[in-house]
Amino acid sequence: MNAPSRRPRVRFAPSPTGFLHVGGARTALFNWLYARKVGGDFLLRIEDTDRQRSTDESTRAIFDGMAWLGLDWQEDVVFQGANLPRHQRDGQRLLETGAAYRDFTPQSEIERLRAEAEKAGGAFKFDRRTAELSEAETAEKLAAGEPFAIRFKVPDGTTEWNDLVHGRIAFPNKDIEDFVVLRSDNTPVYNMAVVSDDIAMDITLVMRGDDHISNTPKQILLYRALGANVPEFAHVPMIHGTDGKKLSKRHGATAVGDYQHQGLLPGAMLNFLVLLGWSTGDDTEVMTLPELIDRFDTAGLQKKAAVFDTVKLEWMNGQHMIAMPLDQLAPHVMPLFVAAGLATAEELNARQEWFYGLLDILRSRARRLDEIVGLAAHFFRDTVEFDADAVAKQWRDPAATAAILGATRDRLAELPSWDTAAMEAGLRALADELGIAGGKIFQPLRVALTGLTVSPGIFDVLLYVGRERSLTRLDAAIAYLR
RNA sequence: GGCGGUAUCGUCUAGGGGACUAGGACACAGCCCUCUCAAGGCUGGAACACGGGUUCGAAUCCCGUUACCGCUACCA
Numbered sequence: 001m002n003a004p005s006r007r008p009r010v011r012f013a014p015s016p017t018g019f020l021h022v023g024g025a026r027t028a029l030f031n032w033l034y035a036r037k038v039g040g041d042f043l044l045r046i047e048d049t050d051r052q053r054s055t056d057e058s059t060r061a062i063f064d065g066m067a068w069l070g071l072d073w074q075e076d077v078v079f080q081g082a083n084l085p086r087h088q089r090d091g092q093r094l095l096e097t098g099a100a101y102r103d104f105t106p107q108s109e110i111e112r113l114r115a116e117a118e119k120a121g122g123a124f125k126f127d128r129r130t131a132e133l134s135e136a137e138t139a140e141k142l143a144a145g146e147p148f149a150i151r152f153k154v155p156d157g158t159t160e161w162n163d164l165v166h167g168r169i170a171f172p173n174k175d176i177e178d179f180v181v182l183r184s185d186n187t188p189v190y191n192m193a194v195v196s197d198d199i200a201m202d203i204t205l206v207m208r209g210d211d212h213i214s215n216t217p218k219q220i221l222l223y224r225a226l227g228a229n230v231p232e233f234a235h236v237p238m239i240h241g242t243d244g245k246k247l248s249k250r251h252g253a254t255a256v257g258d259y260q261h262q263g264l265l266p267g268a269m270l271n272f273l274v275l276l277g278w279s280t281g282d283d284t285e286v287m288t289l290p291e292l293i294d295r296f297d298t299a300g301l302q303k304k305a306a307v308f309d310t311v312k313l314e315w316m317n318g319q320h321m322i323a324m325p326l327d328q329l330a331p332h333v334m335p336l337f338v339a340a341g342l343a344t345a346e347e348l349n350a351r352q353e354w355f356y357g358l359l360d361i362l363r364s365r366a367r368r369l370d371e372i373v374g375l376a377a378h379f380f381r382d383t384v385e386f387d388a389d390a391v392a393k394q395w396r397d398p399a400a401t402a403a404i405l406g407a408t409r410d411r412l413a414e415l416p417s418w419d420t421a422a423m424e425a426g427l428r429a430l431a432d433e434l435g436i437a438g439g440k441i442f443q444p445l446r447v448a449l450t451g452l453t454v455s456p457g458i459f460d461v462l463l464y465v466g467r468e469r470s471l472t473r474l475d476a477a478i479a480y481l482r
Numbered sequence: 483g484g485c486g487g488u489a490u491c492g493u494c495u496a497g498g499g500g501a502c503u504a505g506g507a508c509a510c511a512g513c514c515c516u517c518u519c520a521a522g523g524c525u526g527g528a529a530c531a532c533g534g535g536u537u538c539g540a541a542u543c544c545c546g547u548u549a550c551c552g553c554u555a556c557c558a
Contacts, residue, residue: 015558050558107556114555123484123554149556166487175485175554183556190558214486214553235487237551242493244550272494275507279495283506302495305551309493312508322521364521394518427517442517454519 006229008040009204012073013080013194015047016058019255020065022308023209023239023247026273030236031207032071033274033296042071043201045078049193054081065256069266070289078201080193087188090196090226091181095150099225100181102148103131104141107184125177128153147184152221154178159217164205164234165301171217179218191215195222203231207298210235234298237277238305247308259313263369265324265332268317276306286319318367326356333359336373342380358464361456375455379464384451384473386480394447395481401444402481407434408441409474418467420459448477 012028014020035042046062048054066072094100110126117124131151133141141148154177160170181192188196194215198206213235223230241251253259259269271287278300280287287295321329337343348355358379359372366372378384395401411430415422427445431438442458449470455461462470 017558047558053558103556110556118483121483125484125554151556169486171486177554180556185556187556189556194558209552210487211552217486237488240551246551275494277494281496283496285494285507304488304495306495307493309508312494315508318521362520365519367520437517439517446518452518456519458517 006202006204008035008038009043009202010035010040010207011043011045011078011198011201011203012071013045013047013197013208014062015050015053016055016062017050017053018058019061019257021247021254022256022259022273023254025065025069025071025256025269026239026276027207027209027236028066028071029069029270029273030234030278030296030301032073033293034205034207034298035074036293037296040204041074043075043078043203044073045080045197045201047080047193049080049084049188049190051081061255061257065260068260069256069270078197080197083193083197083200084187086200087193087196088182088186090199091150091188091192094152094181094222094225097225098153100150100152101128101131101178102133102138103151103178103180104133104146104148105131107149126151126179128178149180149184150182151178152181152218152225154221159220161216161220161230161233163213164207164232164298165237165303166210166213166235169213169216171214173217173221176217176221181222191218191222195219195226195228198231199223199226199228204229205232205234207234207236210237234301237302239276240305240307242307242309244307251308252310263336263371264313264317265320265329265369267324268313268320271320272313272316276308277302277304286316286323288323314367317369318364321363321366321369321372326359329359329363330356333369333372336369337376337380340373340377342373342377354464361460361464365456378450378452382469382472383476384449386447386451386477387453390447390451390453393453394443398481402478404434404436404441405444405448405474405478405481408445409471409478412462412467412474413471415467418463420463423459423462445474449473 010031012024012031014024014028032042034040044066046059048059091100095102114124128151154173157173158170159173159176160168163169179191180189182188216233216235220230239247241247243251247254253262256269260266267289270289270292271285274287274292274296275285278296279302280295281300284291284295334345334348337348338345358376362372362375365375407430408427411426412423415426427441428438431441434441443453446455446458446461447453449455449458449461449465456464465473
């Protein structure tokens with residue numbers, strides 16, 4: 001048990017061997033929220049001990065992903081590789097205290113035994129007796145410079161802990177083999193390095209994927225042998241693809257960076273992710289980050305793996321786009337407008353009121369940020385392209401349509417002011433005069449203004465296209481029809 | 483094979499012995515609103531893996547079966 005006075009400290013410890021995976025991001029989020037909620041520290045440790053697979057590029061991708069999501073950490077990043085000397089000292093200490101022993105068995109011999117056991121259909125478990133040597137034999141081998149690994153001497157009994165998500169989990173120690181802590185080249189094995197680091201970082205709660213459940217008893221044994229406080233553990237479920245298998249490249253985008261580029265809001269990503277394996281206990285789903293911090297509780301953690309559903313992710317994004325204050329939404333979409341070549345940041349800032357208003361009429365019609373840009377494009381262009389299907393559907397009778405558009409144009413040109421109330425009054429009156437339904441004016445007008453059959457409300461379109469350009473577009477449409 | 487974990491609508495989940503005719507959300511269908519499309523509102527179909535117990539009573543507790551997942555390395 002931990003001394004209750006210890007400051008809560010959690011960590012996220014990814015290996016830099018790819019990109020920041022959504023599963024990893026969710027684990028990071030849970031840890032981050034926990035630290036925020038209880039007023040503790042959230043630390044980041046890069047587990048770069050696998051030299052072959054670790055890359056600086058991956059490390060950068062992790063930083064980028066964390067930054068995009070807004071998951072910041074306290075203190076300096078810990079690079080596991082830099083702690084090699086301490087890992088070795090801790091492993092050595094195990095040997096000195098008798099908690100571990102030297103194993104001179106050649107690795108090739110172990111591999112042979114293992115292969116044999118597997119062929120016989122059984123499981124190989126290292127037999128401590130095969131490594132037993134007299135003191136004289138040990139001294140002799142040592143003097144001869146024979147290589148050895150250091151193995152942990154698993155004691156009798158049962159190793160158990162009270163997992164924050166699963167409750168009590170127990171492993172009979174007889175099922176745990178004497179595992180290597182220091183290889184014959186003196187490098188630490190994963191469990192050794194992790195425990196050494198978690199002790200040094202004073203971690204009080206280890207919250208990680210449940211694929212680590214079977215590592216936990218080994219780690220607890222290590223903490224005890226090292227005379228350290230055993231932290232609490234919380235093993236959160238995995239994230240699966242729609243086929244129920246572990247989420248992988250086959251399922252499409254698995255890196256958080258992919259979603260950033262797909263036009264997702266970090267707040268929506270966070271909100272969606274947190275709901276995969278956690279719930280508030282009531283029906284609340286759409287939440288801002290402060291609300292998430294306020295409501296987060298490990299008691300709401302789920303045991304079952306969750307399927308990553310991109311459709312719901314996009315719905316969540318739509319909800320966030322609608323609910324967000326415009327001045328918070330704008331910075332997320334502006335770069336996309338600039339990248340699309342529709343306007344420069346300066347131009348957008350100069351017309352901020354117009355731009356925010358445009359975002360406002362478009363955002364409920366989009367699920368992703370880039371969709372807003374697509375819907376907005378024609379508001380920035382001088383000419384419109386008339387979509388063939390739209391023309392076929394709404395301009396069936398060219399002569400009659402031209403007449404209606406002509407009358408519409410005149411009425412709009414006469415409007416005392418360019419506001420939606422005046423437009424509506426004017427055009428509804430025109431419809432009455434012509435003895436037709438409003439839609440008979442609005443629909444052809446929509447095609448004239450946007451080139452499409454789908455758009456925001458027609459008066460908003462007029463307002464945001466602007467008077468001059470609206471009239472120009474009507475002229476172009478009439479010319480097209482003749 | 484051994485060990486461990488998990489099991490409620492297609493998906494995310496609520497529920498923790500009686501409030502369950504099992505609630506919400508996404509998706510789907512229909513209706514409403516309406517100038518179109520969204521958004522929004524309403525309605526509908528849709529689930530307790532199976533078998534035994536325990537109990538007056540089980541989605542809920544226990545056992546078993548099945549399925550799925552993870553671990554089973556001198557990988558991380």
